[in-house]
Amino acid sequence: MNCLLDTNFVIGLLRGAVSYWDYLDELLESALPSLSAITRAEILAGCHPDEEGATRALLDSFLTIPIDVAIADLAGRYVYQFARRGVTVHLEDALIAATTVRDGLVLVTGNVRHFPMLSVGKNLIQFPST
Secondary structure, three states: OOEEEOHHHHHHHHOOOHHHHHHHHHHHHHOOEEEEHHHHHHHHHOOOHHHHHHHHHHHHOOEEEOOOHHHHHHHHHHHHHHHHOOOOOOHHHHHHHHHHHHOOOEEEEOOHHHOOOOOEOOOEEEOOOO
């Protein structure tokens, strides 16, 4: 199973949360974790200058998947479809979800409610698990 690490999971790693690092070790035994370019942007947007070296080192240890036309189009459809149902889906989350779907990945996140277009147990892993 290849997976995409959501922004909140990467933040847990950066904060040194042992459970996140332990879970990453488990993932590395059977998966190749990657990041969306959106996650990279979100992380760097909140990065203090004194944290930038360590932050970039962690980000650079994962493959970053760029946003292309297919991902952009699918994300736009997600935002539109859920808005018609009265559900707000942020464009950043829609882009991450679209990357997950387009590349046949599983998203690792603590924010399951941000991804109504994905299914827990299918293409979505809730972490930390409850």
